[in-house]
Every structure is written in C-alpha cells, then in structure tokens.
Amino acid sequence: MSDAAAVFGDLSVESDELDLLVSGLSEPEWTAATPAPGWSIAHQIAHLAWTDRVALLAVTDPAAFAGEAEKAATAPATFVDDGARAGAALPAPVLLARWRDGRARLRRALDEASAGARFPWYGPPMSAPSMATARLMETWAHGQDIADALGVRRAPTARLRHVARIGVRARDYAFLVRGEQPPAEQFRVDLTGPGGELWTYGAEGAGQCVTGPALDFCLLVTQRAHRADLAVRAEGADAGRWLDIAQAFAGPPGAGRAPEGSEPEGPE
Incomplete structure (x- = not known):
C-alpha cells in the first residue's frame, strides 16, 4: 500500500x-x-x-x-x-x-x-x-x-503516527507564525507509540531532543492539553521553546489550553 x-x-x-x-x-x-x-x-x-x-x-x-x-x-x-x-x-x-x-x-x-x-x-x-x-x-x-x-475515553491507535508526523514537520511554522526565527538545528524526536513501538524523527545524536508518549505529543501539537499536564520532555532551550508553542494546524497562533485546574484560554 x-x-x-x-x-x-x-x-x-x-x-x-x-x-x-x-x-x-x-x-x-x-x-x-x-x-x-x-x-x-x-x-x-x-x-x-x-x-x-x-x-x-x-x-x-x-x-x-x-x-x-x-x-x-x-x-x-x-x-x-x-x-x-x-x-x-x-x-x-x-x-x-x-x-x-x-x-x-x-x-x-x-x-x-x-x-x-x-x-x-x-x-x-x-x-x-x-x-x-x-x-x-x-x-x-x-x-x-x-x-x-x-466522557468517552478513546484508545490511541497507530493512526496517531500521521498526527505526530505533521506535528514534527510543522515545527518551523510554529516559530514563524509567532514572528520568531526557527532554530537552525533540527531536533531528534523519539515517541513511544500506542503498542510500545518507537517512532523516531530527525537525526540520531542531535544536540536537542523531544521524548515522550506519542499520544501526549499529539495532544500537545494539536493544543488539546497543556505541556504541564503531559509527559513530553525536551532537552535543549530551543526544543523547550518549541513545546511551549507547537501547533500542527495552519493559521494564526493558537491560544492553547490552560493547565488542568486553570481557566481555559481558547478553542485552538
């Protein structure tokens, strides 16, 4: 296929x-x-x-x-x-x-x-x-x-690979749409898929990296949950900034979701 x-x-x-x-x-x-x-x-x-x-x-x-x-x-x-x-x-x-x-x-x-x-x-x-x-x-x-x-809990599926991929590919866009210069260096992204498999993006040994469950990464890049409530981690200042602003969707910068227990901010 x-x-x-x-x-x-x-x-x-x-x-x-x-x-x-x-x-x-x-x-x-x-x-x-x-x-x-x-x-x-x-x-x-x-x-x-x-x-x-x-x-x-x-x-x-x-x-x-x-x-x-x-x-x-x-x-x-x-x-x-x-x-x-x-x-x-x-x-x-x-x-x-x-x-x-x-x-x-x-x-x-x-x-x-x-x-x-x-x-x-x-x-x-x-x-x-x-x-x-x-x-x-x-x-x-x-x-x-x-x-x-x-109140429905959906089981994550391998289809999340598509969401993760577009989230990774949209890295530079997230910076540009905020008027920021994207980092020149590419990041390594290692995600654990729903079945325990490893999904990797970027060069092995990159100086900055992002790791975590694929589901949490997808919730982050679609701005369905706040970084503070997810098990996604960054090594490197630029990678950390990306996790604060990541968005997989086109258009203006999303307001994101507030941390759990805080007031919500916006729909995207």
Whole structure:
C-alpha cells in the first residue's frame, strides 16, 4: 500500500469512528459544551464540515479558495469561529449530513488528484497526501474535544503516527507564525507509540531532543492539553521553546489550553 493510500484510508477510518460517536446524539447533546471555550459538539462538527468544504475548493477550484483565503485575511482572529458558529446553528441532522457529504466529496477529489499536484492552503501549499494528513489531524483533535465532552475515553491507535508526523514537520511554522526565527538545528524526536513501538524523527545524536508518549505529543501539537499536564520532555532551550508553542494546524497562533485546574484560554 502506498503512503497516499494509507493516509487516505486512515482518514476515512478516523472520520467514521467520530461519526459513530456523534450519530446517535440527541439534539440537546449536540449543544453540550466541549473543552474549547464557547464551542459545543455542534461547533466541533461544523468546523470539520467547514474545513472540508474549503479544502475541497483548494483541490478543485483554487481561484474560489483564494477568495476564501482573502476573507480569512480580513478577520484572522475570528474566521474559524465564524465558520463554526454558522454551521452549529443548523439542525443536527442537517449538520451531520453536510459533514458526511463534504468529507466524501473531499476524499474523492484527493483520490483523483494528480500525483505531485500541490494545492493552496492557509499555511504552505499541500500535496494530496499532506492535505489528507491535515484533515486526519483535525478530525482526531476535534474528535478528542467531543470525546472529552461526552466522557468517552478513546484508545490511541497507530493512526496517531500521521498526527505526530505533521506535528514534527510543522515545527518551523510554529516559530514563524509567532514572528520568531526557527532554530537552525533540527531536533531528534523519539515517541513511544500506542503498542510500545518507537517512532523516531530527525537525526540520531542531535544536540536537542523531544521524548515522550506519542499520544501526549499529539495532544500537545494539536493544543488539546497543556505541556504541564503531559509527559513530553525536551532537552535543549530551543526544543523547550518549541513545546511551549507547537501547533500542527495552519493559521494564526493558537491560544492553547490552560493547565488542568486553570481557566481555559481558547478553542485552538
């Protein structure tokens, strides 16, 4: 199986598992608050549906996507919330159907994309496999918020490898989006996967490194938990700074989550 086929398949599985989690919810349950301040379960699914729609535009109609990007540039601090709010106002069955239809259309478009094609995005341009990886990362992250709201404990899976990889690859972006110069030196990242296997990134013997459980690293780079509450460790000042600001998603710097027992700060 090719890398592209693997991530396309894993995206479908991740989406289907989240679908099972929300498909039986009552209308009142859709309004339940999630750990993202101001965001209900409906907001979380609406955000995924909105992002699938603009991702589909990026793949099939770059000019139309450019128009969406221009709108976002005029309201960088609110465009994500605005999209989620509009979708969350829909009746739950309509929202669920919209999300299902949008992700199916995007999956087909990614399957049909030419090898080597690159598509515009809010961050750097993406290939079809990279776009699918980003969608899987967001589906997992927003699914985590939903699971937390419902009191459901999800078992980590090998699909976290995609989230970890995009988190590592987005290292420099996390610095640049904050107006900081990325470190010239690459880091070593050693993560323990769900089955006890070791996932490694970067050169062995690098002067700075990050270690910890893959699940905790993924929670960190998707800003679903604060560094203080995770077993991710850094050796080196630059690596430590990265763990403070890491984000796997494109767009403005995320506010992150407050440490447990503190007041929350924001949805991303």
